[in-house]
Each structure stands twice: as C-alpha cells, then as structure tokens.
Amino acid sequence: MPSLWISNARVIDPAAKRDSVGDLFIKDGKFVASLSAAELKKAKKIDAKGLVACPGLVDIHVHFREPGQMHKETIETGSRAAAAGGFTSVVCMPNTAPVADTAGTIQQIKDSIARTACIKVYPTGCITVGMKGQALAPIGSLKRAGVIAITDDGDCVQSNELMRRACEYAKMFDLPLMDHCQDHSMTVGAVMNEGVVSTRLGLKGWPNAAEDIIVARNVVLATYTGAHIHMQHISSKNSVEILRRAKARGVPVSAEATPHHIALTDEALGTYDTHFKMNPPLRTEEDRVAIIEGLRDGTLDILATDHAPHTDYEKDKEFDYAPNGILGLETALPISLEILVRKNKFKLPYVIDLLTRKPANLLKLEAGTLAVGAPADVCLFDPDEKWLYDAKAGFSKSSNSPWHGQTLQGRVKTTIVDGKVVFNHGKIS
Amino acid sequence: MPWTRRHLITLEELSLDEINQIHATATAFKKILGRSVKKVPALRGKTIVNLFLEPSTRTRMAFDMAAKRLSADVISMDGSSSSTTKGETLRDTAQNIEALGADLIVIRHAAAGSPLYLSKILGIPVINAGDGAHEHPTQGLLDTFTMREHLGSLKGRKVVILGDILFSRVARSNIHALNKLGANVTVVGPSTLVPHTLKAMGVTVSHDLRSALADADVVMLLRIQHERQSSGMFPSLGEYTSLFGLNKTRAGWLNPKAIIMHPGPINRGVEIDSELADGERSVILEQVTNGIAVRMAVLYLCSGGQPESVVSAE
Numbered sequence: 001m002p003s004l005w006i007s008n009a010r011v012i013d014p015a016a017k018r019d020s021v022g023d024l025f026i027k028d029g030k031f032v033a034s035l036s037a038a039e040l041k042k043a044k045k046i047d048a049k050g051l052v053a054c055p056g057l058v059d060i061h062v063h064f065r066e067p068g069q070m071h072k073e074t075i076e077t078g079s080r081a082a083a084a085g086g087f088t089s090v091v092c093m094p095n096t097a098p099v100a101d102t103a104g105t106i107q108q109i110k111d112s113i114a115r116t117a118c119i120k121v122y123p124t125g126c127i128t129v130g131m132k133g134q135a136l137a138p139i140g141s142l143k144r145a146g147v148i149a150i151t152d153d154g155d156c157v158q159s160n161e162l163m164r165r166a167c168e169y170a171k172m173f174d175l176p177l178m179d180h181c182q183d184h185s186m187t188v189g190a191v192m193n194e195g196v197v198s199t200r201l202g203l204k205g206w207p208n209a210a211e212d213i214i215v216a217r218n219v220v221l222a223t224y225t226g227a228h229i230h231m232q233h234i235s236s237k238n239s240v241e242i243l244r245r246a247k248a249r250g251v252p253v254s255a256e257a258t259p260h261h262i263a264l265t266d267e268a269l270g271t272y273d274t275h276f277k278m279n280p281p282l283r284t285e286e287d288r289v290a291i292i293e294g295l296r297d298g299t300l301d302i303l304a305t306d307h308a309p310h311t312d313y314e315k316d317k318e319f320d321y322a323p324n325g326i327l328g329l330e331t332a333l334p335i336s337l338e339i340l341v342r343k344n345k346f347k348l349p350y351v352i353d354l355l356t357r358k359p360a361n362l363l364k365l366e367a368g369t370l371a372v373g374a375p376a377d378v379c380l381f382d383p384d385e386k387w388l389y390d391a392k393a394g395f396s397k398s399s400n401s402p403w404h405g406q407t408l409q410g411r412v413k414t415t416i417v418d419g420k421v422v423f424n425h426g427k428i429s
Numbered sequence: 430m431p432w433t434r435r436h437l438i439t440l441e442e443l444s445l446d447e448i449n450q451i452h453a454t455a456t457a458f459k460k461i462l463g464r465s466v467k468k469v470p471a472l473r474g475k476t477i478v479n480l481f482l483e484p485s486t487r488t489r490m491a492f493d494m495a496a497k498r499l500s501a502d503v504i505s506m507d508g509s510s511s512s513t514t515k516g517e518t519l520r521d522t523a524q525n526i527e528a529l530g531a532d533l534i535v536i537r538h539a540a541a542g543s544p545l546y547l548s549k550i551l552g553i554p555v556i557n558a559g560d561g562a563h564e565h566p567t568q569g570l571l572d573t574f575t576m577r578e579h580l581g582s583l584k585g586r587k588v589v590i591l592g593d594i595l596f597s598r599v600a601r602s603n604i605h606a607l608n609k610l611g612a613n614v615t616v617v618g619p620s621t622l623v624p625h626t627l628k629a630m631g632v633t634v635s636h637d638l639r640s641a642l643a644d645a646d647v648v649m650l651l652r653i654q655h656e657r658q659s660s661g662m663f664p665s666l667g668e669y670t671s672l673f674g675l676n677k678t679r680a681g682w683l684n685p686k687a688i689i690m691h692p693g694p695i696n697r698g699v700e701i702d703s704e705l706a707d708g709e710r711s712v713i714l715e716q717v718t719n720g721i722a723v724r725m726a727v728l729y730l731c732s733g734g735q736p737e738s739v740v741s742a743e
Contacts, residue, residue, distance in 0.1 A: 195626055196626045196629040198626075199595075199624060199626040199627055199629070199630070200441075200601070200629070200630060201541055201542065201563060202541040202560070202561050202562030202563030202564070202598060202601060203541050203542075203561070203562075203563075204562075271542075271545065272541070272542030272545055272546060313518075316518070316520060317518065317519070317520075318519055318538065318540035318542065318543045318546060319540060319541065319542045319546075320539075320540040320541070320542075320561070321540060
C-alpha cells in the first residue's frame with residue numbers, strides 16, 4: 001500500500017481543535033506526522049487545494065438490510081453508498097430478517113462485512129428476542145459475538161420493566177442501549193406527524209407525546225440504573241427539552257438527530273409523496289428549529305442518518321401502505337452543511353464534530369480523529385461545489401430519497417479507509 | 430371560463446368558479462332527472478369503471494346511476510372481487526383497467542391520497558369517490574348544491590357540521606367548498622373527534638352544542654361509528670346522544686328556516702332523532718337525488734364536456 005500525501009487541504013480535526021490549511025501524511029494505514037524525503041517521493045500525492053480534509057464520517061444509525069432483505073440493500077452496496085457520502089464507519093441496525101438476536105446471525109453479518117464491505121461496518125444486536133419486546137435477547141452472547149450496542153430500533157421496547165432489566169443487564173457488559181422512542185399505544189395506524197397537516201390530509205397522526213413519553217421514561221431508567229441510553233432520531237421539541245434537563249443533571253443519556261428532521265417538516269407531505277414518509281415522522285417547523293437548537297447547545301450529541309433503503313416498488317404505494325424510511329448516507333453531508341452551516345451559522349468544525357468524533361466516542365469506535373497513530377480514515381470534500389443528486393445513479397441499491405433530483409451544495413471527493421482510497425471522484429475503487 | 434380539469438381529486442384545489450360551473454351543470458342535468466326518459470347521450474360509447482376498494486352503497490349506486498343517465502357503459506368493481514385481494518398493487522390494478530380501455534375511473538379507497546396517486550399514474554380522468562379521512566369531493570358538491578337550492582347564496586350563512594369530524598372526509602370536502610362559497614362554518618362535537626387543529630382549515634371549533642347551533646342556517650350531521658367508541662374516542666353512544674345528538678329541543682335553537690342534512694347512512698336515535706330525520710326540515714333524501722345530478726355533472730365535465738353545451742347534450 002503506497003503512502004499517501006494529502007496536500008494543501010483545509011484540515012479540520014475537531015479532536016485536536018485543528019482547522020488550518022496543511023498536509024496530512026498516511027503510512028501503513030495510519031496517520032503519521034511526516035514522511036521522509038524518500039517516502040514523499042514514492043507517496044501517492046493527493047492535491048486537496050480548496051478541499052476540506054476531515055476524519056472519515058461516522059454514522060451510528062444505518063440499515064443495510066442484510067441478512068434477509070437484500071433486494072433493498074446489502075452490506076456491499078450500503079458500504080459503497082456510505083463511502084460515496086464520506087463515511088468510513090457505520091453502525092448497522094439489527095432489524096434484518098431474521099433479526100440480529102443471536103450470536104450466529106451476528107457472525108453471519110460479520111462474515112459478510114469482512115467479505116464485502118469497503119468501509120468499517122459494525123453490527124448491533126437486539127434488546128429482546130425477535131425484537132418482540134417480551135424477553136431479553138442473549139445480550140452477553142451478542143456482546144461476545146461483537147455487537148457494539150443493543151437496540152430494538154423500529155420497535156421500541158414497550159414494557160418499562162423489561163427495559164429496566166435490559167439496562168441493568170447491558171450495563172454489566174458496558175453496552176449502550178439505543179432506543180427508538182415511541183409509545184405504540186398512541187401510534188396505532190399512524191403514518192405521519194399529528195397536527196394541522198395530518199388533519200388536513202386525513203392521515204392518521206403520531207403525536208410528539210408518544211416520543212416524549214418514552215424519552216422521559218428512558219431518562220428515568222438511565223437515572224435509576226446508570227446505564228447509557230442513546231435516544232435515536234429525536235424529532236420532537238419537548239423531547240429536546242426533556243433531554244436538556246436530564247443532561248444538566250448528569251444523567252447518562254445521549255441523543256441523535258437526522259439530517260431530514262433538521263431540513264424538512266410535515267408540510268412536505270402535501271402530495272402524499274412516500275419519499276417523505278419515515279418513522280419518527282417529519283414534524284413541525286417548531287420541532288425542526290428545536291432540534292437544530294438542541295444540536296447547537298449539545299443537548300443532541302450527534303447527527304445520524306437512519307439510512308433506510310426500500311425499493312421503488314415498495315415505496316410506490318398508497319401513503320398508508322408504503323414502508324417508513326429514506327436513504328441518508330449520500331446526502332447527509334451536503335444537507336448538514338446547508339442547514340447547519342449555511343442557514344444556521346454553525347461553525348464547520350462543529351458540524352464535522354457532530355459527524356465524526358462525537359458519534360465515534362459515543363460507541364467507543366476507533367474513529368473520528370486525524371491524530372498521529374490513529375487509523376487513517378479521511379473524508380475529502382468540496383464544501384462549495386453544487387451538484388445534481390440523482391438517487392438512481394447513487395451507490396445504494398435503492399433510490400428512496402426526498403432529495404432526488406435536487407441540486408445540493410457540498411460534495412465528497414475522496415474517501416480513505418485505513419490509508420486506502422475507497423472512493424474517488426464518483427467512483428468506488 | 431371553459432372547464433379544463435380532467436381529474437376531480439379534492440375540493441381544496443377547486444376554485445369558486447369551478448364549483449359554480451359544476452353546480453350550474455348539475456342544475457341542467459337535474460331537469461333531465463325529472464323527465465320520463467331520464468337519459469341523455471352525452472357519454473355514449475364511453476366506459477366508466479367504478480373501482481370501490483372500500484364498501485359503499487349510496488355513493489357507488491349514485492355514480493352508477495349518473496353514468497347510466499349519461500349513456501356511458503359502467504363497470505363496477507369492489508375490493509373483494511378485485512385482484513387487490515391477491516396482492517396486486519393499486520398501480521397494477523389501475524393500469525390494467527386503463528389497458529382494458531376504460532375512459533374514466535371513479536375510485537373509493539380507505540387510504541387518503543390514493544386518487545391523487547392514481548391521477549399521476551393514469552392517462553385517463555380520475556374521480557375521487559372518497560379517500561380515507563381526506564376528501565369526498567362529490568359529496569361536498571352535492572351538499573353545497575342542496576344548500577344553495579334551499580338558501581340561495583351561502584355568503585354569510587352559518588353552517589354547522591356536527592359529529593365525528595376527525596375521521597370525516599365529508600366534513601373536509603364541505604369545509605373547503607363552504608369556505609369558498611363564503612359560508613361561516615362551525616364544527617362541533619366531542620373534543621376527541623373535533624380537534625383544535627381543524628381551526629387551521631378556516632372553521633370555528635366548538636364543543637358546546639347550544640352556542641354552535643344558535644341561529645344556524647344548516648346543520649349537517651355525521652354518522653357516529655361504533656368503532657370510535659371501542660378505540661376510546663368517547664365513552665358510549667348513549668353519552669354521545671345525550672351530549673351531541675340532535676333532538677327536537679336542540680333543533681329549536683336553529684334558525685327557524687334551517688335545514689337538516691346527513692350524508693348517510695343514518696344511525697337513527699344516535700346522532701339524530703328518528704322523527705327529525707323524517708321531518709319537514711330534513712333534506713336528507715334530496716341530498717341523495719342531487720347526488721346523481723352532481724355526479725352526472727362531474728363525469729360529464731371531466732370527460733371533456735363544457736358547462737354551456739349541456740343543453741345540446743340533451
């Protein structure tokens with residue numbers, strides 16, 4: 001593997017508080033402080049003038065649909081979409097078919113990752129058997145098999161008692177719990193946010209309260225058990241406020257926001273376009289603003305995509321019957337730049353922190369830094385380039401994106417994993 | 430202005446002028462319904478498919494009747510006899526109907542937004558005969574048509590819609606039409622079925638029957654569905670009737686010339702006293718008759734007819 005010399009980049013490394021134009025050197029898959037004159041001569045040089053070089057992006061919430069739903073996505077196609085979006089580490093949700101609730105399934109996933117993934121992919125396991133919310137999954141075996149967190153994503157654990165025991169048990173292994181916060185009794189048949197728009201469209205709404213109640217429940221359980229509960233894709237203003245107060249008290253909770261919840265609202269559903277249907281749903285402008293403010297003051301720790309591929313024919317249905325979920329990996333960076341940096345005046349290094357070091361730290365991944373000796377995972381992007389996003393031409397197996405056909409600003413040029421260029425100028429290498 | 434719309438999906442998107450054109454056309458067709466030969470050749474040679482994927486008697490029969498009065502060939506299909514029960518998608522079912530040579534499709538579907546979805550897929554006109562809790566545009570048109578027959582202009586008139594507004598497509602279509610026609614709309618009923626979010630649709634939201642009915646020119650009742658009770662929306666039908674049922678005393682709060690409407694099917698003794706339903710202020714059966722004239726107008730116009738040529742269509 002040739003050494004790499006990335007020259008003249010705007011190097012942003014939130015961990016080192018670095019934001020300056022300079023060079024990055026990579027040797028044997030790790031960052032090094034410098035290369036000798038002889039090494040420089042032999043190194044592959046990447047002229048990064050005008051580009052930002054930051055740690056490879058980290059997404060702790062993706063659905064790669066393997067095993068069992070490989071018509072939507074595979075670890076191979078999903079990891080390519082991730083690389084194209086600048087991501088070098090991602091965390092897969094366990095709601096596959098079968099769900100990842102045994103060590104055997106985790107091993108199967110890990111085998112496929114080793115064979116087919118072009119970036120680092122980490123598995124999670126279920127909290128409960130079959131993700132049915134009735135009995136604890138073999139969490140110890142899952143940990144030994146290599147999961148880095150447990151979650152019943154998509155099927156929030158409804159029993160407070162079972163969730164409490166899961167917290168206590170997972171804490172023994174230092175495993176975080178990631179929860180999709182949704183009280184099912186309040187969301188039967190619900191397909192969008194409950195409010196003015198659902199009333200007008202005649203669609204069954206799912207109220208913020210159904211999220212807020214579980215967020216509050218999880219705050220209580222994290223306080224009581226001391227386990228780390230990570231709240232997935234927070235969408236509601238009240239939930240942000242509940243988390244803000246919990247964090248002020250030092251409760252071990254964390255939370256993520258998605259690019260779509262900071263960019264879009266339920267007003268986008270006026271034409272019943274299923275590319276705007278996901279769970280939790282797009283909410284109101286008030287919620288959207290609250291989530292951005294939650295990211296600004298650190299109440300919400302990180303950005304995560306909830307990349308959820310579905311085929312065209314699955315999404316091409318009556319709104320009530322279409323599955324929840326949209327793609328996220330190939331658009332996350334430009335959307336985050338647009339909403340947070342350009343529209344809401346976040347500092348670029350801070351947004352990069354939300355996409356790199358912070359998510360890596362939450363799950364203790366060896367990622368998110370450009371420090372000497374660290375794995376050489378890099379994202380090189382042009383923050384200004386405008387480009388037409390064609391979801392059908394993307395690397396995901398599916399194309400269910402609300403941003404299909406739109407001009408986005410900010411484009412990933414090169415993605416490097418362990419010192420190897422895996423994505424370069426539109427091509428997977 | 431000539432009629433240019435091919436689909437009828439919502440009343441929200443119709444202009445006042447378009448509503449007036451439909452009503453004018455319906456008036457002309459209604460005259461035909463009173464003759465001994467109740468048929469005109471306006472749509473002779475055209476085939477209309479009624480795709481009813483949710484149960485319906487009144488609306489389906491009225492569309493059937495309307496198409497036949499216009500001399501169209503009609504095929505009616507319901508959910509249980511269609512391939513949707515075998516797992517065929519709505520897109521495939523509808524495209525097959527188009528490939529079979531249908532000239533227009535009328536769709537009733539439990540999922541809101543389905544008619545809009547079909548209108549984007551198909552090359553033939555799509556008429557919404559009720560989509561979930563979203564809209565039921567021909568019902569809104571026939572209701573306002575009936576109101577205008579009795580009250581003349583609806584400008585400044587107080588129209589009260591009473592009952593399960595949350596789940597009612599009839600209410601939504603009426604609200605859009607009545608707002609355009611200048612009426613003042615009040616929706617009233619239990620707070621679980623009449624959410625405050627309705628205010629954004631330009632109506633007054635009330636949970637007090639007396640003030641809501643006071644001096645109203647029209648009260649439109651909506652059917653109370655038993656399944657709402659089991660899902661916890663209100664305690665019992667008995668309590669509903671005692672709080673919100675229309676009876677003689679409460680009807681006395683209305684404007685003396687007010688009319689009583691109901692899109693059917695009626696639960697006698699629940700949302701309305703049986704006597705009132707049959708009383709002289711009730712226009713419930715007129716609504717049904719007008720439903721044919723209004724649907725004739727809609728089928729005719731969306732098939733390419735023009736309002737002023739109705740007479741020649743005779």
